[in-house]
Amino acid sequence: MRNRDISFWLFLAPVILSLSLVIMIPFLYGFVYSFTNWNGINATEFLGFKNYINLFKDAEFRASIWFTTKFAIVSVILLNFLGLGLALLVTQRMRTSNFMRTIFFMPNLIGGLILGFIWQFIFISVFGSIGELLGIEALTGWLSTTATGFWGLVILTSWQMAGYIMVIYIAYLENIPKDLLEAAEIDGASSFQKFKNIIFPLVAPAFTVSMFLTLSNSFQIYDQNLSLTNGGPYNSTQMVAMSIVKTAFTENKMAYAQSQAVIFFIIVAAVAVTNVYYNKKREVDM
Amino acid sequence: MKNRKSFFRIVSIMLVAVLALVGCSSSNDSGNDKEKSSEDQVTVDIFQFKVEIKDQFEDLVKVYEDENPGVKINVKTVGGGNDYGGTLKAAFASGDEPAIFNVGGPSDVEEYRAYLADLADTAAAEAALDGTLTAVQEDAKVLGLPFNQEGYGLIYNKNVFEEAGINVEDIVTFEDLQNVVETLDKQKEELGLDAVFALPAKELWVLGDHISNMFIAPEFNNDIQEAYHAETIALEKGDELKRYLDLQNKYSVQPILSLDYSQQVEQLFSLEKVAMIQQGNWVYNSVYDMDPDFAENGIGILSVPVEGFEGHIPAGVPMFWAVNDKKDDKVVQASKDFLDWLYTSETGKNAVLEDFKFIPAYKDYDAEKISDPLSKQIYEFAEVGKTIEGWVYQATPTGWNQETLGVNIQKYLSGDMEWDEVISKSIEKWEAERQ
Numbered sequence: 001m002r003n004r005d006i007s008f009w010l011f012l013a014p015v016i017l018s019l020s021l022v023i024m025i026p027f028l029y030g031f032v033y034s035f036t037n038w039n040g041i042n043a044t045e046f047l048g049f050k051n052y053i054n055l056f057k058d059a060e061f062r063a064s065i066w067f068t069t070k071f072a073i074v075s076v077i078l079l080n081f082l083g084l085g086l087a088l089l090v091t092q093r094m095r096t097s098n099f100m101r102t103i104f105f106m107p108n109l110i111g112g113l114i115l116g117f118i119w120q121f122i123f124i125s126v127f128g129s130i131g132e133l134l135g136i137e138a139l140t141g142w143l144s145t146t147a148t149g150f151w152g153l154v155i156l157t158s159w160q161m162a163g164y165i166m167v168i169y170i171a172y173l174e175n176i177p178k179d180l181l182e183a184a185e186i187d188g189a190s191s192f193q194k195f196k197n198i199i200f201p202l203v204a205p206a207f208t209v210s211m212f213l214t215l216s217n218s219f220q221i222y223d224q225n226l227s228l229t230n231g232g233p234y235n236s237t238q239m240v241a242m243s244i245v246k247t248a249f250t251e252n253k254m255a256y257a258q259s260q261a262v263i264f265f266i267i268v269a270a271v272a273v274t275n276v277y278y279n280k281k282r283e284v285d286m
Numbered sequence: 287m288k289n290r291k292s293f294f295r296i297v298s299i300m301l302v303a304v305l306a307l308v309g310c311s312s313s314n315d316s317g318n319d320k321e322k323s324s325e326d327q328v329t330v331d332i333f334q335f336k337v338e339i340k341d342q343f344e345d346l347v348k349v350y351e352d353e354n355p356g357v358k359i360n361v362k363t364v365g366g367g368n369d370y371g372g373t374l375k376a377a378f379a380s381g382d383e384p385a386i387f388n389v390g391g392p393s394d395v396e397e398y399r400a401y402l403a404d405l406a407d408t409a410a411a412e413a414a415l416d417g418t419l420t421a422v423q424e425d426a427k428v429l430g431l432p433f434n435q436e437g438y439g440l441i442y443n444k445n446v447f448e449e450a451g452i453n454v455e456d457i458v459t460f461e462d463l464q465n466v467v468e469t470l471d472k473q474k475e476e477l478g479l480d481a482v483f484a485l486p487a488k489e490l491w492v493l494g495d496h497i498s499n500m501f502i503a504p505e506f507n508n509d510i511q512e513a514y515h516a517e518t519i520a521l522e523k524g525d526e527l528k529r530y531l532d533l534q535n536k537y538s539v540q541p542i543l544s545l546d547y548s549q550q551v552e553q554l555f556s557l558e559k560v561a562m563i564q565q566g567n568w569v570y571n572s573v574y575d576m577d578p579d580f581a582e583n584g585i586g587i588l589s590v591p592v593e594g595f596e597g598h599i600p601a602g603v604p605m606f607w608a609v610n611d612k613k614d615d616k617v618v619q620a621s622k623d624f625l626d627w628l629y630t631s632e633t634g635k636n637a638v639l640e641d642f643k644f645i646p647a648y649k650d651y652d653a654e655k656i657s658d659p660l661s662k663q664i665y666e667f668a669e670v671g672k673t674i675e676g677w678v679y680q681a682t683p684t685g686w687n688q689e690t691l692g693v694n695i696q697k698y699l700s701g702d703m704e705w706d707e708v709i710s711k712s713i714e715k716w717e718a719e720r721q
Contacts, residue, residue, distance in 0.1 A: 040375050040378070040379050041400075124549075141544070142544065144700075230488070232544075233487075233543040233696050233697075234694075234697045234700065235689075245372070248372075249371065249372030249375055250371070250685045250688065251685035
């Protein structure tokens, strides 16, 4: 920070250059376009805030924001819970722990589209057959209602991302000084007390990181949404990213979609920044 | 001195990085265009939507390239109406425009007008059948060439119908259809059926485009241009549409809202688990892949009873080839030549009939060679004038058919919306879009 001489800026230049080329400039362009009637090929009129005003009257867009928010809340809780659980599991002294780490992490390596199609098969065909065989009504008809579509998406993303979050927790878990735990053991602390008073406070920074990751990730989900439910039934499981793409390409309202994107950006940025701010405050320094 | 050394080191690292970046980006442009065009090489990029003919089309392109050494053709295929439109738009927005692409009708023509070359001087436009060009004709200009003709209706399993003792000739009115469906439903155990129908309500294009079109087109006298300029829609045949949907829903494999096209055609119909599906001649290749014998001998097509149009089959041109006028003149000419060759040369004609299994939209084809039974039947319907022309869903406000009507129908089928509301909300949206 102190000596910002020429070499400092030169070092930074390639990153700043590419970042502004692929992110900053398109973002500003998009922001400008959201005030026009741009149709993807040309813009003829400057509309001011008209797109934004229409946006607040748009029930479908509101529904998609609400759906995404619900999804984000549930999956953030579930993912951190699962991630920490798996991390605790594989940091126990077990012969299979390395193997299990690999297994848990693996779903993360498969692309979201493929995952969506695989789980679509599981939800519809496998669940359907099992439900029919055992006479369990609840298992048939997955993805054909809003509720099952919602939980289908939650299950899919949890399955995919839990292993990734696990890795973050493992890193922090393994950094906990052994002497602290030993001392607690000598004092006669139970495993729950150890977890509550030592492990949990010390992995708090991991919580900050993974909460940020899961939050921003669950807000931005698109490919899983597309391949699993495609927004159906009747667009009720349509998340914001998908709603934006549909508005832009299917309904051919590029500028309007752009204004949706701007609002979406503001929401995600606000949520993510507040979250990091509060979590940072909570962390314990060793 | 030491400072200076590290400074130079930094600069040299940066230079390498920048060179690497520049090197990557420029290799695409300069490579193809400049070196090869000097040898009169013309590259034509084709972006087409029909996944069903992807392999056959690519094989045919290779034949053309062998016959015309100066032309290089790249084919890119993206399937499904919905995806294609979006991907094409993205290609144009990013400047990666194809030389030949597909447009669906007046709405698409309006949108891409600046890019559409006049194809009136091509041999293919000359040979196009009467009425197949109306959707893309403007004064003397022809802005697209028809792909083929397609038709749809209720595709039925002949074996099942025979076993159940049903004569398809007897099915004319809606009541007839209803009776047949009930007969089949009673015997579904013996016939080995899961249900009579498979209604893929997950597919918005089936609900919003195909099913609805039959009940909307008559309102605009089956004229695409009329629908394109209509300020409002009355949905006069809304009750008939509801009646037909209810019938399919009641006797379909459940749950319909997660049932998609591939389940409908491959898992259910091709494996003879359902007696009827509403689809078109394009399913032939899929059925053939699953069960060649069944595809050749076991399937036929029935008309969907629409009052006033009993015994008629909706048939029309689903998509048109357009040539990108903004490309180099040479590329435009090469594109036109290729399309002419595709539809008027002997090799092309054979491929269109035998490999693509198209129902041709052009003159001078040997109808005897139409190889699949569905296409042949539709061609026969067309020959005696028993078709409902005008696929007006290509001329409705953009996205209206699927995103408004289709979605509302889904809501109705899941019990979340009353039918009256489906009608009124869809009309409202149409009027709002056409203001």
